[in-house]
Amino acid sequence: MPLRRIGAGLRGELWAKLESFNPGGSVKDRAALWMVLDAEQRLDLAGKTLLDATSGNTGVALALVGAVRGHRVELCMPDKLSPERKRIAVAFGAALTLTDPLEGSDGAILRARGIAHDQAYVYLDQYANPANPLAHERSTGPELWAQSGGRITHFVTGVGTSGTAMGTSRALHPLGVRIVAVQPDEALHGIEGWKHMPSAIRPPIWDEAAADEHRTVGTDAAIAMAKRLAREEGIFSGPSGGGAVAAAVEVAREHAGMVVALLADGGERYLSTPMWE
Amino acid sequence: MPVTVRLPGTLRDAVAGQTRIEASGATLKDVIADIDRRHPGFRARVLDDRGAIRTYVNVYVGDADVRDNGGLDALVPDGSDVMVIPAMAGGR
Numbered sequence: 340m341p342l343r344r345i346g347a348g349l350r351g352e353l354w355a356k357l358e359s360f361n362p363g364g365s366v367k368d369r370a371a372l373w374m375v376l377d378a379e380q381r382l383d384l385a386g387k388t389l390l391d392a393t394s395g396n397t398g399v400a401l402a403l404v405g406a407v408r409g410h411r412v413e414l415c416m417p418d419k420l421s422p423e424r425k426r427i428a429v430a431f432g433a434a435l436t437l438t439d440p441l442e443g444s445d446g447a448i449l450r451a452r453g454i455a456h457d458q459a460y461v462y463l464d465q466y467a468n469p470a471n472p473l474a475h476e477r478s479t480g481p482e483l484w485a486q487s488g489g490r491i492t493h494f495v496t497g498v499g500t501s502g503t504a505m506g507t508s509r510a511l512h513p514l515g516v517r518i519v520a521v522q523p524d525e526a527l528h529g530i531e532g533w534k535h536m537p538s539a540i541r542p543p544i545w546d547e548a549a550a551d552e553h554r555t556v557g558t559d560a561a562i563a564m565a566k567r568l569a570r571e572e573g574i575f576s577g578p579s580g581g582g583a584v585a586a587a588v589e590v591a592r593e594h595a596g597m598v599v600a601l602l603a604d605g606g607e608r609y610l611s612t613p614m615w616e
Numbered sequence: 617m618p619v620t621v622r623l624p625g626t627l628r629d630a631v632a633g634q635t636r637i638e639a640s641g642a643t644l645k646d647v648i649a650d651i652d653r654r655h656p657g658f659r660a661r662v663l664d665d666r667g668a669i670r671t672y673v674n675v676y677v678g679d680a681d682v683r684d685n686g687g688l689d690a691l692v693p694d695g696s697d698v699m700v701i702p703a704m705a706g707g708r
Contacts, residue, residue, distance in 0.1 A: 419674060419701055440701040441624045441635075526626035527661060529672020529703055538626060558672050559664070612703055613671040613683065 344571040345564075345584065351493070351591035351598045355574060355584065356483060359605035363400040364427075366479075366603040370502050371400035373474035374463045375408055382461060388413050388434075390460040392451035394444045395424030396532060396604055397465055397500075402431035413460070415451040417443055423608045445540045466542040471502035472509070479503060480510020483599060492596030495519040495587040497533040497579045501545035503601060508549035520550035521586040529558040529614075532579045532603055554589065556582040562614055564588075565606065575606035578614060619647060619696040626702060627662075631655045639698075644675060645688040647698060662700060663688075672703045 346353030358366035378384060388411040391401055398414040405412035414428060418437035425435060436454070438446045448466065455462035465471050483491055494511060496503045498520045508518045523530045526538035536545070547553065558578065565581030568574040576584075580602030587600035609615065618638040623631060631637050632655065641647035652659035664670050668688075675682045675690075676699040682690040692698060 417701075419676070421703065441622055441699065443624060443626065443702055445625070526629070527624070527673070527702055528626075529670070535626075558670075562671060616671075 342572050349591040351594050351596045353591045354599045356599055356601050358603050363403040365396035367396040367400040369474040369478050370471040371404045373470040374468050375404045377470040378461055387461045389463055390451055391463045391465055392447035398428040399424050402428040402433035406431045415447040417447055421611045448540055465500050472506035472544055475503050475506025476509040480507040490597045491516050491599050493517045493519055493590050493598040495583050496601040497521045497583055499532045499534050501542050505544055505549050517551040519552040519590055521554050521556055524555040524557045530561050530578050530582045554586045556585050560585045576602045577604040577606055577609055579603045619692050619698055621698040623700050624702055630658045630661050644682055644690045644692055647692050674701050674703045
C-alpha cells in the first residue's frame with residue numbers, strides 16, 4: 340500500500356506491507372505455519388504438545404495453526420503483558436505458562452528451555468528454528484517482489500527473532516534489494532516484537548551480515564508514526580509498524596527507489612495499552 | 617520503613633546493576649525521586665519529558681497497576697513492593 344501523505348516530498352517512494360491481513364492478524368502466521376509443518380514432517384507429534392516462548396503474536400499464530408492442524412499448544416510468555424494476545428491465544432485453545440514479568444521475553448525463553456526437557460513437548464524455538472526464516476524466504480520475500488512488480492529497492496523490517504530479515508534477505512538480496520534491519524534504540528523499550536540485540540539473548544538464526552543497513556528507532560518515534568499512519572493513511576498499526584515506517588522514511592529521504600516497510604500487526608492488539616490514549 | 621522496588625534487567629544499568637532497591641516516599645513520585653537522587657538518570661528512564669510514566673513502562677504497587685490507581689500520585693504504604701516492568705517485550 341503506498342503511503343502518499345507520509346511519503347510526500349521524499350526522494351524514494353514509500354510503501355507498506357500490511358501483515359495484519361494474515362489470518363492470525365500478524366506476520367507471525369508465516370513462521371508458525373512453516374515451523375509446525377516442518378515439525379510434522381520430521382517428528383511424530385502424536386500425543387505431543389507444541390511449545391514456544393512468545394510475547395504474543397507468535398503465540399496467537401501457533402495457537403491458530405495448532406487448532407487447525409490438531410496439535411496441543413503451550414506458550415511461555417511474560418506475565419502482566421497487555422491481555423489482548425493472551426486472550427486470543429487462549430481462545431484458539433493454547434495453554435499459557437506465565438513467566439516473571441521482570442525478565443521479559445528472555446525470561447520466557449529460559450522457562451521454555453527448561454520445560455523442553457520433558458519428552459511430552461516439542462520445542463519449536465522460533466529464535467533458533469530454521470523454518471522461521473525459511474517461511475520468509477519462501478513467502479514474504481517472493482510476495483514483496485511480485486507485489487511490487489519487481490520495483491522494490493529497499494525492504495525495511497524490525498528485528499525480533501530476526502526471521503523476517505534473514506529470510507527476506509535470502510530471497511531478495513540476489514535480486515538487488517537492500518535489506519534494512521531496525522532495532523529499538525535502547526534496552527527498555529515499547530516496540531513489541533523487536534529486540535535490542537546488545538542487551539538481549541541473541542537469536543541463533545540472526546546474522547547481522549544479512550542486512551545492508553542497521554538503524555535504530557526510539558519508542559516515542561515509533562508510536563508517533565503509528566498514530567500518523569492511522570490519521571494520515573488510514574492504517575491501524577502496532578508500535579513496530581510505526582517504527583518500521585519511521586526508519587523507512589529516513590531511508591526514502593536518502594535514497595531514490597521503492598522503499599517498503601513491513602507492518603507486523605494491527606493496532607487493535609494494543610488497545611489496552613497507553614499507546615492509543 | 618522503606619519500600620522495595622524491583623526492576624527489570626533492562627533498567628538495572630540505571631541503578632548500578634541492582635535487581636531490587638530500597639527507597640522511601642509516600643507516593644510513587646516520591647519513591648522515583650528518592651531513587652533518582654542516588655542514581656541520577658533513573659527518573660528519565662521511567663518518566664517522559666512531560667513527567668508522565670512512559671507509555672511502555674508499567675508500575676505496580678503490590679498487585680495494583682498505578683495507571684488505575686492514581687498514577688504518580690499513587691500511595692506507596694510502608695513496606696510496599698513496587699515493581700517496574702516493560703509494558704511489552706522483545707521477540708514476539
